Structures are given as structure tokens and as C-alpha cells.
Amino acid sequence: xxxxxxxxxxxxxxxxxxxxxxxxxxxxxxxxxxxxxxxxxxxxxxxxxxxxxxxxxxxxxxxxxxxxxxxxxxxxxxxxxxxxxxxxxxxxxxxxxxxxxxxxxxxxxxxxxxxxxxxxxxxxxxxxxxxxxxxxxxxxxxxxxxxxxxxxxxxxxxxxxxxxxxxxxxxxxxxxxxxxxxxxxxxxxxxxxxxxxxxxxxxxxxxxxxxxxxxxxxxxxxxxxxxxxxxxxxxxxxxxxxxxxxxxxxxxxxxxxxxxxxxxxxxxxxxxxxxxxxxxxxxxxxxxxxxxxxxxxxxxxxxxxxxxxxxxxxxxxxxxxxxxxxxxxxxxxxxxxxxxxxxxxxxxxxxxxxxxxxxxxxxxxxxxxxxxxxxxxxxxxxxxxxxxxxxxxxxxxxxxxxxxxxxxxxxxxxxxxxxxxxx
Numbered sequence: 526x527x528x529x530x531x532x533x534x535x536x537x538x539x540x541x542x543x544x545x546x547x548x549x550x551x552x553x554x555x556x557x558x559x560x561x562x563x564x565x566x567x568x569x570x571x572x573x574x575x576x577x578x579x580x581x582x583x584x585x586x587x588x589x590x591x592x593x594x595x596x597x598x599x600x601x602x603x604x605x606x607x608x609x610x611x612x613x614x615x616x617x618x619x620x621x622x623x624x625x626x627x628x629x630x631x632x633x634x635x636x637x638x639x640x641x642x643x644x645x646x647x648x649x650x651x652x653x654x655x656x657x658x659x660x661x662x663x664x665x666x667x668x669x670x671x672x673x674x675x676x677x678x679x680x681x682x683x684x685x686x687x688x689x690x691x692x693x694x695x696x697x698x699x700x701x702x703x704x705x706x707x708x709x710x711x712x713x714x715x716x717x718x719x720x721x722x723x724x725x726x727x728x729x730x731x732x733x734x735x736x737x738x739x740x741x742x743x744x745x746x747x748x749x750x751x752x753x754x755x756x757x758x759x760x761x762x763x764x765x766x767x768x769x770x771x772x773x774x775x776x777x778x779x780x781x782x783x784x785x786x787x788x789x790x791x792x793x794x795x796x797x798x799x800x801x802x803x804x805x806x807x808x809x810x811x812x813x814x815x816x817x818x819x820x821x822x823x824x825x826x827x828x829x830x831x832x833x834x835x836x837x838x839x840x841x842x843x844x845x846x847x848x849x850x851x852x853x854x855x856x857x858x859x860x861x862x863x864x865x866x867x868x869x870x871x872x873x874x875x876x877x878x879x880x881x882x883x884x885x886x887x888x889x890x891x892x893x894x895x896x897x898x899x900x901x902x903x904x905x906x907x908x909x910x911x912x913x914x915x916x917x918x919x920x921x922x923x924x925x926x927x928x929x930x931x932x933x934x935x936x937x938x939x940x941x942x943x944x945x946x947x948x
Contacts, residue, residue, distance in 0.1 A: 526921060528560070565584060614646060627653060628653060652719050657728065658677055667688060683699065722740075723834075762788045763789045765791070770831075776801070830858065845903045
């Protein structure tokens with residue numbers, strides 16, 4: 526099978542790119558011919574070593590661009606990416622080839638939509654976020670740090686500033702979203718892979734009624750180390766210290782509970798935490814092995830995210846390491862945590878509720894019991910790379926069995942705002 530993985534980045538800079546690189550390596554090891562098509566490099570060197578072809582457009586993304594004016598054109602319509610992708614796909618056999626899209630919103634742009642719609646090949650999407658439905662990609666209201674329940678593109682959406690920077694940028698996102706809808710990007714997929722139940726429920730009303738869904742969990746890169754021993758340590762936050770992740774909530778709840786807060790990571794709210802909560806420890810980014818060692822020694826992972834998330838790997842890694850998780854009840858991470866058994870749920874955004882959960886897990890006997898339950902439950906049915914690849918192979922085989930419909934690429938246009946339940 527010839528598999529083309531389409532993504533913004535060809536190196537690991539987060540969870541989405543980690544899945545792209547690891548699945549490319551795994552699929553190649555199974556004998557598939559794999560190509561990674563991406564905008565931003567350099568490519569992970571392991572890809573070439575494994576025989577994975579890499580096609581790069583060598584462009585910037587929204588975070589790394591040196592010229593916002595120049596990048597604005599690419600962000601709206603990346604002509605180079607569309608031309609290069611069309612050339613790559615044009616020579617592939619539709620009876621033995623699959624195009625698997627992981628990301629397009631950070632660098633590739635909606636320009637890939639007409640290419641996918643008109644390529645004549647089976648197309649699969651993995652939804653790592655919510656850009657096919659929501660202009661800012663998260664159903665999230667940044668100024669108030671809470672999920673947004675407005676219908677994307679409806680008058681209430683247009684009138685409200687949900688952007689992390691400015692209302693002008695929000696309007697740009699809305700314009701690009703309408704442009705994306707006009708390209709037919711949402712209609713190009715023969716199957717859509719979701720990575721949590723919450724994600725599918727949130728997305729389904731905004732996708733075509735005949736969308737075929739599959740759920741394939743992302744792989745968790747943690748070895749089975751056995752149950753933990755020794756006294757439980759402290760409470761730890763792992764990840765980007767940014768508003769949607771709820772780090773200030775963790776710091777405040779730790780103060781109210783009278784326990785220490787440790788942050789492994791960095792981000793835009795790190796300095797604010799240093800100023801307001803000098804008792805908190807901020808360790809910065811660490812290598813994966815060191816992060817796992819710190820988690821292994823902790824009492825519990827606190828995951829106070831105030832947005833939906835997709836399938837937060839940190840929660841799954843914690844459970845695989847035998848670490849109980851205190852998780853916000855609004856995010857998809859709750860699906861991996863059995864409340865009261867392998868961790869605790871708390872009401873999202875409620876510092877008192879989080880403090881109560883932390884005080885409850887200050888009990889050593891309860892922390893040990895939850896640690897053992899977390900480890901045993903995860904490894905009874907682990908989310909390994911092989912399990913992930915088995916799921917991908919099933920989805921690929923299914924879309925290859927179906928006749929590829931004759932779909933014509935849409936002319937890029939700005940359609941009317943969509944309402945809930947339309948495709």
C-alpha cells in the first residue's frame with residue numbers, strides 16, 4: 526500500500542506531529558510505502574533512515590513566520606502546497622493508495638481542499654483538533670478561558686471575540702473558515718478518525734450527514750515498568766503553561782489545599798505564575814525520559830485543562846506509569862480516568878473543587894490504591910503503537926474496498942455562514 530501522510534510539520538513539535546512521525550515509522554516497518562508531505566521542516570531524521578519519503582515545501586508556520594504580511598497569503602491560500610501535493614498524488618494508483626490528512630491549519634491552508642477532493646484517491650482524516658468546524662480550532666473562548674457553545678459562523682459567533690489576540694484576527698479566522706468550507710475540504714474525506722468520544726460528539730453536527738467515523742486511539746510511548754513502589758511524591762502539571770491548559774487554576778488550588786505545585790513545561794503564563802505563586806516550582810521543558818521519571822515519582826498528575834482537548838496523551842502516559850490523574854470534567858482526558866478508581870474528576874474551572882480533590886489524594890493509602898488501579902487498567906488493554914497501526918490498517922483497507930466517488934474540486938469561494946447540523 527502507498528500511504529501519503531499530510532501534515533503541517535515533518536518533525537515532532539507536539540502531539541499531532543508525534544503521531545505523524547511515529548505512525549509513518551510504524552507503517553513503513555510493516556512494509557507499506559510511506560510518504561510524509563509537510564510544509565515545515567527539517568524532517569525527523571528517522572524518517573529517511575526508515576525509508577520514508579519526505580516531500581517538504583520548506584515554508585514557515587503561523588508560529589515561526591518572520592513576516593506576518595507575507596505569511597497571511599500562505600495562511601489563507603498556500604498555492605505552493607497545493608501544487609506540490611497535486612503533483613505528488615497525480616501518479617498514485619487509487620486501488621492501492623491512501624491519503625491520510627493529519628493537519629493543514631498551521632501552514633498548509635485550505636488550498637489542499639480542492640486537491641484532495643479531485644485527486645481520485647481514498648482520503649482519510651484524523652481530527653487532532655476542531656478546525657473543520659470551528660474557526661479557532663478549539664470550540665474555545667480564549668478571553669473567558671472556557672468552552673464556546675456558539676454555532677460557528679452564526680451571528681452570535683461573528684459578534685463575539687473568542688480569539689487569544691484580537692477581534693480583527695478572529696474575523697480573519699472566520700474568513701479563512703468560510704474559504705475552507707468553499708473548497709470542499711469537509712467533503713473530501715472517505716473516513717474521519719476521531720481520537721475520543723467527546724471529539725466525535727462535538728464534531729458530528731458540523732460534518733456531512735453521511736460521514737463515516739472510526740475511532741483509533743493515538744499510541745502511548747511508555748514501557749511497562751510495573752507497579753510503582755515507594756512513598757507517593759507531590760502533585761505535578763506536565764505540558765504547555767498556557768491559559769487553555771488551566772495552569773493558574775492548578776497553582777491557586779494547590780495554595781488552597783496547602784500542597785506544593787510542580788510544573789514540568791513552559792509557556793506564556795509561566796512568568797505570571799512565578800509572580801503570583803512564588804511557592805510553585807517551574808522546571809521547564811525536560812527530555813521525555815526525565816518527564817516520565819518525574820511523573821513516576823509524583824503523587825498525581827493534575828490535568829486542569831479548560832478546553833475540550835482531543836485525546837491528551839499526557840493523561841494516558843500518566844496512567845501507563847501508574848500515576849493517578851486529577852482531571853477536569855470538561856475535557857476528553859476524563860475518558861481515560863475512572864473517577865474514584867484511577868483518579869478523580871473535578872468541576873472545570875473550580876479551584877475549590879480541584880483543591881478538594883488534591884486534599885483527598887493527599888492520603889497515601891488512597892494514592893497507592895489509585896496508582897495500582899491506574900497501572901493495571903491501562904496495561905490490561907494498552908494503547909500501543911501496534912494497536913494504533915492495526916486500527917489504521919483496518920481503516921485503510923475499508924476505504925480501499927469502497928469505490929472512490931467521482932468528486933470534482935470546488936472553486937474556492939466564500940460561502941454563507943453554516944449553521945449547526947449542516948455539512
